Amino acid sequence: MIIREMSHADCVALLAKSWVGRLACCKENVPYVVPIQFAYVDNRIVSFSLPGQKIDWMRANPRVCIQIDDIADKHRWKCLLVNGVFKEQVRDEQRDRAWAALKTDNDWWEPGSFKPGPQAIASERNHVFYAVDIDTMTGREAFDG
Amino acid sequence: MIIREMSHADCVALLAKSWVGRLACCKENVPYVVPIQFAYVDNRIVSFSLPGQKIDWMRANPRVCIQIDDIADKHRWKCLLVNGVFKEQVRDEQRDRAWAALKTDNDWWEPGSFKPGPQAIASERNHVFYAVDIDTMTGREAFDG
Numbered sequence: 001m002i003i004r005e006m007s008h009a010d011c012v013a014l015l016a017k018s019w020v021g022r023l024a025c026c027k028e029n030v031p032y033v034v035p036i037q038f039a040y041v042d043n044r045i046v047s048f049s050l051p052g053q054k055i056d057w058m059r060a061n062p063r064v065c066i067q068i069d070d071i072a073d074k075h076r077w078k079c080l081l082v083n084g085v086f087k088e089q090v091r092d093e094q095r096d097r098a099w100a101a102l103k104t105d106n107d108w109w110e111p112g113s114f115k116p117g118p119q120a121i122a123s124e125r126n127h128v129f130y131a132v133d134i135d136t137m138t139g140r141e142a143f144d145g
Numbered sequence: 146m147i148i149r150e151m152s153h154a155d156c157v158a159l160l161a162k163s164w165v166g167r168l169a170c171c172k173e174n175v176p177y178v179v180p181i182q183f184a185y186v187d188n189r190i191v192s193f194s195l196p197g198q199k200i201d202w203m204r205a206n207p208r209v210c211i212q213i214d215d216i217a218d219k220h221r222w223k224c225l226l227v228n229g230v231f232k233e234q235v236r237d238e239q240r241d242r243a244w245a246a247l248k249t250d251n252d253w254w255e256p257g258s259f260k261p262g263p264q265a266i267a268s269e270r271n272h273v274f275y276a277v278d279i280d281t282m283t284g285r286e287a288f289d290g
Contacts, residue, residue, distance in 0.1 A: 020216075022167040022169075022178055022212055023178075024167075024169035024171075024176035024177065024178035024210070025176050026169075026171035026174055026175070026176040027174075028174075029171055029172075029173075029174060029206050029208060030171070030208050030210075030228075031169035031170050031171040031176055031177075031178075031208060031209060031210045032169065032176075032210050032226075033167055033168075033169035033176075033178050033210050033211070033212045033226070034212060034224075034226070035212065035214060035224060061174050063174060063175050063176060064176060065169070065175075065176045065177050065178050066178070067167055067178045067179060067180065069180060071165075079179075079180060081177075081178075081179070083175075
């Protein structure tokens with residue numbers, strides 16, 4: 001197995017084709033990590049969530065780290081780390097833009113933000129939309145060799 | 146889709162059958178998340194890593210959060226969150242015990258800790274073995290209904 005750094009273009013390509021990542025945030029030096037569904041638009045990551053711990057913590061400390069991967073098997077994988085800053089999307093046009101990107105696959109998903117119980121149809125009004133402005137993005141890939 | 150809290154027994158069962166998780170740690174309120182391979186032994190999570198950012202940060206702040214999931218599709222999934230404390234395993238018998246658990250599937254993997262370049266055969270001497278003592282463990286599962 002050979003491991004090498006991914007080029008920026010390969011990082012962007014992986015980000016563009018992925019729909020799930022693991023978002024870590026922290027508060028008072030306690031970490032928290034949950035899966036998120038996201039879209040990659042205009043060099044930013046956009047997502048939405050019901051209110052809850054993740055949103056509360058990112059409002060308190062906007063620094064986030066998002067991990068995205070593409071694992072074929074233990075010896076062929078890509079792993080991407082994005083460091084960025086949470087920006088809540090509060091204006092209608094921001095929310096519309098984020099929602100348009102997120103609903104393209106018409107089947108949304110987010111274990112970290114759904115609440116237990118039967119699920120209602122997605123209401124844009126109940127959700128917090130946010131972007132993550134990317135500060136740094138690094139990736140590694142492994143392949144047989 | 147219905148989402149419900151997982152029972153403790155179901156959380157333990159998911160932990161016992163999983164081999165990959167995403168471990169988040171943080172330092173000076175900056176989060177970091179990487180995939181890890183782990184084993185679940187004696188009610189603890191054990192893993193190992195080459196020295197690097199993850200180990201440095203967990204030595205500085207031992208609070209960690211590990212996210213583990215089992216995703217059949219967007220409407221059928223389990224998602225587990227473990228909050229715990231990093232404990233470096235320095236004694237030979239601790240390292241031997243961790244290694245015995247980790248090598249049972251005889252095919253180890255850890256994108257977050259390998260370094261770029263051709264990989265040497267695993268040397269136990271170069272690696273840092275650690276356990277995560279579990280403080281809390283909570284899970285949610287979704288199913289059609």
